């Protein structure tokens with residue numbers, strides 16, 4: 001039993017958890033404990049940006065969940081990686097920097113999120129991700145110019161800092177959370193945190209359950225990597241930062257959730273809340289086009305070239321190994337609405353997963369992809385066992401509405417129009433898969449963009465109030481992707497950092513040491 005008194009116990013050292021710990025421990029009087037299932041890994045695969053192709057399926061660093069068969073996707077089960085390492089999913093993600101639209105945060109405010117105003121959320125992105133420091137622009141490649149020219153030919157003007165123009169119909173180069181050729185994840189806060197004597201990290205420790213007494217978390221049940229169980233006594237506040245899958249799963253194991261989810265597992269209900277409901281994600285439809293007359297990333301990663309590519313990276317921190325998941329992109333509306341409803345991703349390479357890693361294809365090719373920014377479909381996370389090591393049931397319920405089908409299908413058609421623009425003619429693009437219609441292509445090939453959110457949503461009918469406190473439990477809050485009421489119009493790492501940061505600031509403002 002750990003009996004030491006902590007003012008704050010943060011469960012999960014992922015994106016939000018690290019940012020939260022960083023703020024809370026700024027006050028030296030606060031004693032902060034951070035508990036994480038994964039390790040504090042020094043594996044260089046995490047620092048080299050292209051290393052994400054290797055960690056995607058690695059059970060040492062990744063929870064490697066799978067969804068239930070998805071009804072609209074030909075009953076395919078969709079693979080759902082989540083980081084299991086200090087730094088969480090920010091250690092295994094594609095590093096594309098994206099901040100959403102101010103309208104997203106106006107919607108959040110309408111849902112009851114009142115920690116900060118929408119404009120203040122936008123200002124937070126500048127504060128936490130200053131350009132030129134944690135953020136760098138992808139290295140340029142002749143095919144990126146072709147993509148940007150094709151966008152121009154489709155009426156999408158180019159902008160610098162694409163992430164600052166997500167409410168417009170524009171194209172540009174993505175910035176990445178990469179600094180000096182290395183991944184800049186939430187782990188980048190670690191050197192600072194480790195120097196602070198008031199922060200303790202407990203790694204390789206899986207949280208099993210919360211035990212409540214008189215409306216408060218009284219004890220945390222945990223187990224070390226070898227499954228040796230132990231308890232942590234709670235004197236102050238507990239904040240869940242286990243992510244959009246881990247947080248609802250822990251709450252349900254602890255009796256917080258819907259009775260229909262709990263009683264089949266003989267779990268006594270402690271608090272009736274819609275835990276695990278409201279799951280949202282971006283459904284990505286990607287297409288590979290073979291090209292001629294150009295050298296793509298695939299050639300740099302093939303045969304003897306990989307040695308030169310790795311050498312270039314280790315000596316100069318340059319080249320293909322500094323690449324994130326996509327180098328250039330665009331925001332647009334497939335229906336000519338003023339507010340963009342679709343995001344485009346383009347990369348000057350293509351890969352196939354072999355179940356262990358992403359392997360560059362053996363021919364020169366590009367990948368183009370689109371997703372609907374604000375899908376209407378809602379899914380669910382529900383545990384199927386009390387075992388903290390077992391995977392919960394994840395049902396994304398993609399494409400449950402006609403609107404979602406329409407925008408997704410039109411996004412795919414837009415890709416085809418882009419690839420047919422004169423800017424690409426020299427490269428003779430040829431789609432790799434040609435023998436299906438649009439709907440079948442989506443059913444057979446669409447996949448997650450890795451942005452599950454919303455399973456412990458903020459709001460009157462949600463799980464947490466506007467201050468991110470769990471309804472009905474005195475000393476329990478949530479800070480991670482699960483509190484997001486409606487998915488933002490873009491990739492989700494930066495907003496998770498903001499969520500951790502703003503909850504930390506709000507808690508500091510009303511600090512009460514134990």
Ligand SMILES: Cc1cc2nc3c(=O)[nH]c(=O)nc-3n(C[C@H](O)[C@H](O)[C@H](O)COP(=O)(O)OP(=O)(O)OC[C@H]3O[C@@H](n4cnc5c(N)ncnc54)[C@H](O)[C@@H]3O)c2cc1C
Pocket residue numbers: 011012013014015016017035036037038056081082083084085086087088089090092093094095096097098205206207208241242243244246247250325388449450451452479480481482491492493494496
């Ligand atoms: C493959 C991939 C690619 C992505 N690409 C991008 C991108 O390019 N750009 C972008 O902006 N976003 C991207 N994302 C999304 C983004 O990384 C996430 O939305 C964000 O990091 C989620 O932050 P979080 O704090 O909610 O959860 P996480 O960062 O996942 O942190 C949760 C932490 O809790 C720990 N945990 C969970 N359960 C337990 C337990 N029972 N006990 C102890 N610890 C536990 C986990 O190990 C983890 O460290 C990607 C995500 C993935 C997985």
